[in-house]
Amino acid sequence: MKVTAPDESQSEPVSAAGVAGTTKGATPPGPRGHFLLGSLREVQHEPLKLLYDGFREHGDVVRFRFGATRAFFLAHPDHIRHVLHDNHRNYDKHNIDYAMLRRLLGNGLLTSDGAFWHRQRVAGFCGLMVDSTLEMLERWEALAQSGEPFDAAVEMARLTLTIVAKALFSADVSEDAETIGAALTEVNRQLGEFHLLDMLWMIPTPRKRRFRDAVRALDRVVDKIIDQRRRTTHRNEDLLSMLLDAVDEETSQTMTPRQVRDEVLTLLLAGHETTANALVWTWYLLSQNPEAADKLHHEVTSVLGERAPSGLELPRLPYTRMVVEESMRLYPPAWAVSRNAVGDDEIGGYRVPRKTNIIISSFITHRHPAFWEEPERFDPERFSPARSEGRPNFAYLPFGGGPRICIGNGFAMTETQLVVATVAQRYRLRLVPGHPVELHPLITLRPRNGMRMTLRPANDGSATESPARAAH
Numbered sequence: 001m002k003v004t005a006p007d008e009s010q011s012e013p014v015s016a017a018g019v020a021g022t023t024k025g026a027t028p029p030g031p032r033g034h035f036l037l038g039s040l041r042e043v044q045h046e047p048l049k050l051l052y053d054g055f056r057e058h059g060d061v062v063r064f065r066f067g068a069t070r071a072f073f074l075a076h077p078d079h080i081r082h083v084l085h086d087n088h089r090n091y092d093k094h095n096i097d098y099a100m101l102r103r104l105l106g107n108g109l110l111t112s113d114g115a116f117w118h119r120q121r122v123a124g125f126c127g128l129m130v131d132s133t134l135e136m137l138e139r140w141e142a143l144a145q146s147g148e149p150f151d152a153a154v155e156m157a158r159l160t161l162t163i164v165a166k167a168l169f170s171a172d173v174s175e176d177a178e179t180i181g182a183a184l185t186e187v188n189r190q191l192g193e194f195h196l197l198d199m200l201w202m203i204p205t206p207r208k209r210r211f212r213d214a215v216r217a218l219d220r221v222v223d224k225i226i227d228q229r230r231r232t233t234h235r236n237e238d239l240l241s242m243l244l245d246a247v248d249e250e251t252s253q254t255m256t257p258r259q260v261r262d263e264v265l266t267l268l269l270a271g272h273e274t275t276a277n278a279l280v281w282t283w284y285l286l287s288q289n290p291e292a293a294d295k296l297h298h299e300v301t302s303v304l305g306e307r308a309p310s311g312l313e314l315p316r317l318p319y320t321r322m323v324v325e326e327s328m329r330l331y332p333p334a335w336a337v338s339r340n341a342v343g344d345d346e347i348g349g350y351r352v353p354r355k356t357n358i359i360i361s362s363f364i365t366h367r368h369p370a371f372w373e374e375p376e377r378f379d380p381e382r383f384s385p386a387r388s389e390g391r392p393n394f395a396y397l398p399f400g401g402g403p404r405i406c407i408g409n410g411f412a413m414t415e416t417q418l419v420v421a422t423v424a425q426r427y428r429l430r431l432v433p434g435h436p437v438e439l440h441p442l443i444t445l446r447p448r449n450g451m452r453m454t455l456r457p458a459n460d461g462s463a464t465e466s467p468a469r470a471a472h
């Protein structure tokens with residue numbers, strides 16, 4: 001889909017946050033939509049535009065109807081905090097968005113409201129992250145010399161997949177990277193694009209066949225990882241052995257093979273696709289903002305010289321961190337989350353009937369003009385401690401918030417910073433002129449046409465490069 005950059009000359013959205021009480025019990029405003037479908041077609045084809053237009057026209061709480069499903073979209077941090085944190089027990093993750101995802105992931109971490117999810121703890125794996133990046137850079141040498149364009153989206157996905165598989169399961173999946181990539185593209189596309197036909201699960205369609213094949217391909221990779229482990233006598237103290245050995249305290253039973261498979265697949269998917277997108281958007285934004293790129297290269301070379309970074313050095317790379325944070329503000333990889341109201345509630349003075357689907361989009365909240373000055377501008381220093389002061393927590397939520405906040409948060413922040421610093425020590429990534437950069441908001445926020453880029457040495461300054469704002 002195409003998203004027009006917000007027109008700053010437009011009037012600011014109406015803020016409902018401050019009016020709690022004055023509209024007590026009222027129904028929030030929203031588009032009328034099609035008499036039968038409501039806004040179903042728009043949410044299928046241009047979800048970001050639908051939400052953005054709704055926000056600009058109607059304010060912080062917008063009512064939508066998708067067929068028979070009633071949904072409220074929340075843009076204000078206070079309302080988001082209410083749903084994800086203060087009153088989170090009233091909002092579960094079982095709703096239509098996850099119905100199909102659950103079929104893929106079974107009762108995996110990402111979708112279960114059960115007891116599994118908080119067992120997981122992901123530690124830091126800095127050495128592995130840097131080593132995997134250096135291996136990628138070796139492969140890049142030929143690209144740098146030839147100046148040949150490559151797809152940074154593919155490269156980042158391969159890198160983050162390698163890292164998460166090694167870190168969590170001590171598995172080398174480099175041979176399967178392409179299979180996983182293709183299967184994920186299919187799954188992501190189908191889960192992101194809600195189709196009416198999918199409601200009729202009995203009817204086999206080519207779409208469904210492709211989905212099933214993609215799931216099978218992913219299953220095979222996961223089975224391979226688990227089989228290899230079961231056959232080996234060598235003990236690995238990683239998450240996979242934790243999963244295989246985990247004993248339920250109540251039933252004294254270990255996980256079934258199916259449960260292990262669900263957990264492994266969840267982590268493999270949740271743990272790499274998002275991070276890959278965070279990185280690819282970072283390279284894109286740096287290519288369009290040469291001054292910021294200069295500052296980044298200056299920081300990594302002055303702090304690290306030629307030395308590879310270590311996790312301990314991250315606090316000495318504050319600009320690198322701000323670049324990553326600002327990139328995830330503008331292009332949050334997990335651009336929306338949703339919940340289902342279990343019981344009646346009230347938000348911003350509006351009545352929320354039970355069973356209402358709640359939509360929260362970091363993409364929109366990260367552009368809320370009450371919290372972000374010139375929201376479309378790439379300005380990493382807005383994350384400096386001084387400028388962050390007073391900003392509500394839930395105005396920035398790339399990892400969600402409350403008890404269901406991303407469990408890979410720390411892992412992903414460490415990984416993105418280490419990868420950016422390691423690559424930036426050697427290279428600048430330049431967008432191939434004319435490459436059409438477009439947002440593709442599926443489950444994750446991908447660049448629709450990939451990201452064709454070329455490499456230049458890091459010390460080759462940016463003076464000759466003129467930033468071109470890509471239409472997205």
Ligand code: HEM
Pocket residue numbers: 093109110111112117122164266267270271272274275278332333334337338397398399400401403404405406407408409411412413
């Ligand atoms: C830049 C990278 C990442 C982003 C932007 C991201 C974003 C998110 C978001 C927004 C949620 C909350 C979903 C919701 O509230 O419904 C989430 C949940 C989750 N993430 Fe991440 N994530 C990233 C990396 C990772 C990594 C590296 C892992 C694993 C190693 C991971 C594993 C998970 C899991 C298991 C959940 C589900 C937690 C639950 O439901 O309780 N994520 N992630």
